[in-house]
Amino acid sequence: MINANLASPRQDLIYMLVFSAVILTMPLWLQPFGAAYPGLLQKFMIFGILAIGYNLLFGLTGYLSFGHAAFLGIGSYAAVWSFKLLSMNVIPAIIFGTVMSGLFAVVVGYVCLRRAGIYFAILTLAFAQMAYNLAYSVLTPITNGETGLQLSQQDPRILDRMFGIEATSSLPFPNLFGITSAGFYGFYICAAVMIIVFFIALRIFRSSFGLKLRAIKSNQTRMSYTGYNTRPFLMTTFVISGMYAGLAGSLMAVTDPLAGAERMQWTASGEVVLMTILGGAGTLIGPLLGAGIIKYFENIFSAFNENMLMDAFSFLPDWMAEGVAAFLGLFVGDGWHLTLGLVFMLIVIFLPGGMMEGLQRIWKLIRHGRHKRDHQSKSQQASAEEA
Amino acid sequence: MDAILLQIMNGLDKGGAYALIALGLTLVFGTLGVVNFAHGALFMLGAFVAVTLNKLLSLSVRVKDESVTMFDAYKETPYLELWFGDVGSQVINWSVPLSILIAIPLMLLIGVVMERGLIRHFYRRSHAEQILVTFGLAIVLQEILKLMFGANPIPQSTPDVISGSADLSMIFGIGETISYPWWRLIYLLFSLIVIGLVFSFLHFTTYGMVVRAGMADRETVELLGINIEKRFTIVFGIAAIVAGLAGVMYTPILPPDYHMGMEFLVISFVVVVVGGMGSLPGAVAAGFLLGLLHSFASMTAVKDIFPGIDQIIIYLVAVVILLTRPRGLLGRRGVMES
Numbered sequence: 104m105i106n107a108n109l110a111s112p113r114q115d116l117i118y119m120l121v122f123s124a125v126i127l128t129m130p131l132w133l134q135p136f137g138a139a140y141p142g143l144l145q146k147f148m149i150f151g152i153l154a155i156g157y158n159l160l161f162g163l164t165g166y167l168s169f170g171h172a173a174f175l176g177i178g179s180y181a182a183v184w185s186f187k188l189l190s191m192n193v194i195p196a197i198i199f200g201t202v203m204s205g206l207f208a209v210v211v212g213y214v215c216l217r218r219a220g221i222y223f224a225i226l227t228l229a230f231a232q233m234a235y236n237l238a239y240s241v242l243t244p245i246t247n248g249e250t251g252l253q254l255s256q257q258d259p260r261i262l263d264r265m266f267g268i269e270a271t272s273s274l275p276f277p278n279l280f281g282i283t284s285a286g287f288y289g290f291y292i293c294a295a296v297m298i299i300v301f302f303i304a305l306r307i308f309r310s311s312f313g314l315k316l317r318a319i320k321s322n323q324t325r326m327s328y329t330g331y332n333t334r335p336f337l338m339t340t341f342v343i344s345g346m347y348a349g350l351a352g353s354l355m356a357v358t359d360p361l362a363g364a365e366r367m368q369w370t371a372s373g374e375v376v377l378m379t380i381l382g383g384a385g386t387l388i389g390p391l392l393g394a395g396i397i398k399y400f401e402n403i404f405s406a407f408n409e410n411m412l413m414d415a416f417s418f419l420p421d422w423m424a425e426g427v428a429a430f431l432g433l434f435v436g437d438g439w440h441l442t443l444g445l446v447f448m449l450i451v452i453f454l455p456g457g458m459m460e461g462l463q464r465i466w467k468l469i470r471h472g473r474h475k476r477d478h479q480s481k482s483q484q485a486s487a488e489e490a
Numbered sequence: 491m492d493a494i495l496l497q498i499m500n501g502l503d504k505g506g507a508y509a510l511i512a513l514g515l516t517l518v519f520g521t522l523g524v525v526n527f528a529h530g531a532l533f534m535l536g537a538f539v540a541v542t543l544n545k546l547l548s549l550s551v552r553v554k555d556e557s558v559t560m561f562d563a564y565k566e567t568p569y570l571e572l573w574f575g576d577v578g579s580q581v582i583n584w585s586v587p588l589s590i591l592i593a594i595p596l597m598l599l600i601g602v603v604m605e606r607g608l609i610r611h612f613y614r615r616s617h618a619e620q621i622l623v624t625f626g627l628a629i630v631l632q633e634i635l636k637l638m639f640g641a642n643p644i645p646q647s648t649p650d651v652i653s654g655s656a657d658l659s660m661i662f663g664i665g666e667t668i669s670y671p672w673w674r675l676i677y678l679l680f681s682l683i684v685i686g687l688v689f690s691f692l693h694f695t696t697y698g699m700v701v702r703a704g705m706a707d708r709e710t711v712e713l714l715g716i717n718i719e720k721r722f723t724i725v726f727g728i729a730a731i732v733a734g735l736a737g738v739m740y741t742p743i744l745p746p747d748y749h750m751g752m753e754f755l756v757i758s759f760v761v762v763v764v765g766g767m768g769s770l771p772g773a774v775a776a777g778f779l780l781g782l783l784h785s786f787a788s789m790t791a792v793k794d795i796f797p798g799i800d801q802i803i804i805y806l807v808a809v810v811i812l813l814t815r816p817r818g819l820l821g822r823r824g825v826m827e828s
Contacts, residue, residue, distance in 0.1 A: 165618070167618045167621065214809060214813065217813060218812060218813075218816065220617055221525055221617050221621070221763075221767075222763065222812055222816075224618075224621065225759055225760065225763050225808070225812075226808075226809060226812060228756065228759075229760060229805035229808050229809055230805070230809070232756060232802075232805050233801070233802040233805045233806070236798075236801035236802055237798055237801060237802060239801075240797075240798045240801050241797045241798030241801070242798075369756065370752070373625060373629075376622065376625075380622060433637060437636075437637075438633065438637060440629060440633045441629075441630060441633035441634065441637070443629065444626050444627070444628075444629030444630035444633060445626075445630055447622070447625075447626040447629070448623055448626035448627060448630065451619060451622045451623040451626060452608075452611070452623060455615075455619060
């Protein structure tokens with residue numbers, strides 16, 4: 104864990120290099136965990152970006168938004184429209200998706216940021232619900248309602264036509280100058296985006312701008328008394344955070360070119376909050392960790408069934424194995440959400456700082472033997488706040 | 491004219507449900523200062539009390555069907571019908587109103603356990619953490635119900651005697667016949683009675699007076715030697731009862747499924763915020779107001795002018811109210827204004 108106050112540019116460079124290496128080698132080191140297939144890796148990246156962006160708002164300023172799913176959905180729709188109208192190239196789609204959700208974030212932020220606390224949460228929720236309901240009803244010409252927005256062969260794709268790229272007989276797939284964005288290529292496109300946006304987040308964390316955001320979180324009144332108008336800072340953060348969500352949404356469309364309104368449901372917003380809290384709000388790497396863990400276990404757990412559990416516990420006597428399998432069966436497969444809810448409650452109750460706090464406590468225990476207590480409680484406190 | 495009257499009735503009906511849920515939500519916020527995202531789950535639990543009772547009462551056994559003589563035919567007959575004949579089948583028929591009797595003690599118990607077991611530890615934590623932990627609880631509760639009852643809605647029927655429609659024109663003395671389900675009229679009446687009971691409990695009993703004093707100034711009440719925490723626990727139980735009863739009575743109108751709690755929660759929160767956090771009359775007024783607005787926005791005449799307005803009207807009103815009147819319609823000065 105790098106302490107923000109002490110991190111030099113050199114340390115940050117090393118941090119970024121290590122981070123990039125870890126991200127890019129994910130297909131290798133996730134092999135033993137059975138998670139090294141493209142679909143899941145793409146999800147890690149996409150939801151990681153979403154959580155990092157959400158954390159910029161919630162982790163730094165403490166503003167709890169329940170409407171980020173709307174930005175995700177808008178990013179997806181915009182990207183698919185870019186595929187339909189402009190080109191199957193990934194780059195315009197990503198730009199278009201990010202900009203559109205950024206614009207929406209300007210509108211929503213302008214209204215919602217007038218209030219704080221629970222009112223802010225309700226206002227963002229109201230906007231997200233409006234977007235969701237409209238996507239299903241009046242905006243059907245744009246969103247294609249319940250069917251979801253899909254590509255078709257008759258799409259104009261102006262830019263593609265201009266450069267003489269004609270659609271083949273099959274449905275076209277998004278690509279980066281000819282390299283398809285499916286499978287591992289899709290993962291590497293997402294990973295490249297992830298490294299860029301992680302670097303931006305790192306810069307924000309280290310900047311004086313980031314420090315001001317933390318000041319807003321700890322005491323907004325005092326911040327205003329020192330002569331800062333907090334609104335522009337909040338507004339900038341909200342829009343950046345919305346753009347991150349839009350980026351994640353457009354990457355969803357890049358790896359799988361269709362968009363549906365269910366992405367905008369408020370439970371989807373709840374999921375982002377879950378990821379951020381689970382990993383550790385306000386930490387740089389925590390939300391990424393949270394997103395990865397939730398998506399990983401979602402995949403593993405929902406694939407389990409009782410027969411597999413019976414196999415796993417076959418070393419027990421039969422009657423016992425049956426009982427254990429039946430009990431655990433409640434928590435896997437369809438019951439995955441139950442597990443998620445329970446874990447989430449436990450985290451909020453016992454470990455409000457998320458997994459990063461847990462790791463720090465373990466780190467503390469290890470160091471406890473070497474150093475004297477008074478010396479380290481000070482430095483621990485500092486790193487707990489800043490890491 | 492009759493279309494408008496029908497919409498008014500529809501709106502009052504929906505408003506009744508919103509008001510009941512929002513009442514409990516704001517009661518908990520006003521007393522305990524806790525933002526309870528699991529309140530919708532309590533509404534859902536109430537609805538499933540009715541479902542469970544109906545299932546228990548109609549536990550059946552296969553008996554030979556005597557009316558068929560050509561071959562051996564069997565039919566499912568509930569035990570109650572076997573044992574008590576017509577009385578038994580009447581009891582099954584009245585299972586939804588009967589559930590009220592069971593729901594009251596059960597919801598009180600659930601509410602008290604929830605408050606003592608979980609919510610109590612979150613008084614001193616931030617609102618964000620309260621929202622998050624109760625949100626987690628809501629997920630857990632709804633998933634448990636999904637495991638127990640499956641994902642499909644389970645329709646409940648009203649007792650035969652009142653399953654028909656009333657003629658509103660008779661009641662209001664207007665010429666044309668306007669038919670309206672009896673059960674919905676009963677629901678409206680029921681919600682008004684429950685709201686009245688809660689208010690009279692708070693205003694006309696000593697217990698309620700102390701609770702109100704505690705809402706206004708908790709410290710002073712504690713200094714007077716009153717164990718206010720115990721009373722607040724009971725208040726949480728009462729809020730749970732109100733939400734549960736709203737759920738029980740709503741089952742014939744909307745077949746309960748496992749995510750009905752979340753759907754109503756979002757709207758009730760909007761209702762509470764529009765009415766003013768912690769204000770009981772505000773919650774009731776805003777509940778009926780938003781119910782009415784929603785049903786008027788659903789009229790085709792209105793939808794022709796503003797397409798899609800019925801989908802967003804509630805949220806739109808919330809946004810406008812929050813921006814123009816920060817503490818809601820009837821909110822007290824200084825309560826959660828920032």
